[in-house]
Amino acid sequence: xxxxxxxxQSPSSTGSKTVSVPQSNDRSDVSSxxxxxxxxxxxxxxxxxxxxxxATELVVRHQSGVWRYLRMLGCDDATxxxxxxxxxxxxxxxxxxxxxxxxxxxxxxxRTAYNLLVSRHRKLGRVQTIAEPELLDETWDRWAGKxxxxxxxxxxxxxxxxxxxxxxxxxxxxxxxxxxSRVEIGEALGITDHGARNLMQRAKQQLRxxxxxxxxxxxxx
Numbered sequence: 001x002x003x004x005x006x007x008x009q010s011p012s013s014t015g016s017k018t019v020s021v022p023q024s025n026d027r028s029d030v031s032s033x034x035x036x037x038x039x040x041x042x043x044x045x046x047x048x049x050x051x052x053x054x055a056t057e058l059v060v061r062h063q064s065g066v067w068r069y070l071r072m073l074g075c076d077d078a079t080x081x082x083x084x085x086x087x088x089x090x091x092x093x094x095x096x097x098x099x100x101x102x103x104x105x106x107x108x109x110x111r112t113a114y115n116l117l118v119s120r121h122r123k124l125g126r127v128q129t130i131a132e133p134e135l136l137d138e139t140w141d142r143w144a145g146k147x148x149x150x151x152x153x154x155x156x157x158x159x160x161x162x163x164x165x166x167x168x169x170x171x172x173x174x175x176x177x178x179x180x181s182r183v184e185i186g187e188a189l190g191i192t193d194h195g196a197r198n199l200m201q202r203a204k205q206q207l208r209x210x211x212x213x214x215x216x217x218x219x220x221x
Contacts (some may be wrong), residue, residue, distance in 0.1 A: 054090050059097065062109055063088070064151065069110050073117055083120070087113040153215060160210035166201035172197060 070080040099105045174180035182193040
C-alpha cells in the first residue's frame with residue numbers, strides 16, 4: 001500500500017470542522033470554468049433556498065472524498081481541513097459551475113484541491129514534488145472506485161489490517177504512525193532490521209491483495 005495512504009477517518013469522524021456553505025450571492029472566482037460558458041448563471045432560475053440546498057448536498061456528498069484525496073497527497077489533518085473548506089468555497093463561488101454528474105463533480109473538486117495545495121506550497125516556499133493530477137486521479141480511481149467518499153476503501157483496509165498477525169500490525173503501526181526505523185521495529189519485535197523489513201513487505205502485500213479483492217467486489221456490485 002505504498003502508493004496510497006488512506007488518510008485516516010473522514011472529517012466528520014475525527015472532529016474536524018465541516019465546510020460552511022457560503023450565504024453570499026457573490027460567486028465570482030478565478031478557477032477555470034466547468035460546464036456553462038462564462039456569464040451564464042445557473043442560479044438565475046433558482047431561488048436562494050434551492051441554491052443553498054444544492055450547495056449543502058454538494059458538500060455532504062463530496063466532502064469526505066476531497067479530504068481523503070488531500071490526505072493522499074500528504075496533507076496532515078489540519079491542512080486537509082483547511083484546503084477542503086477552501087476547495088468548496090472556491091467552487092461554490094463560481095457562477096458557471098454545473099454538476100453534470102457525481103464523477104465529473106468529484107474530479108473537478110479534486111483538481112481544485114490539487115491546485116490549491118500547489119499554490120500553498122509555493123506561498124510557503126516549499127519544494128515538494130507532487131505527481132501530475134492525471135496520475136493521481138488514476139490512483140484515486142483505483143483506490144476509491146465508484147465510492148465518492150472513500151469509505152469503502154477505509155473499511156476494507158481496516159478489516160484487512162485486523163486479519164494481519166499482531167506482530168505485523170505492530171510493525172506497520174510503528175512504521176506509519178510513529179515513523180519508527182526498521183532497527184527500532186526489529187528491536188521491539190526481537191528480530192533484525194532485515195527481518196523487520198521482510199515482515200512489513202509481506203504485510204503490505206497481504207493488505208494490498210486483500211483490499212483490492214474487497215474493492216473489486218464493491219465496484220462490481
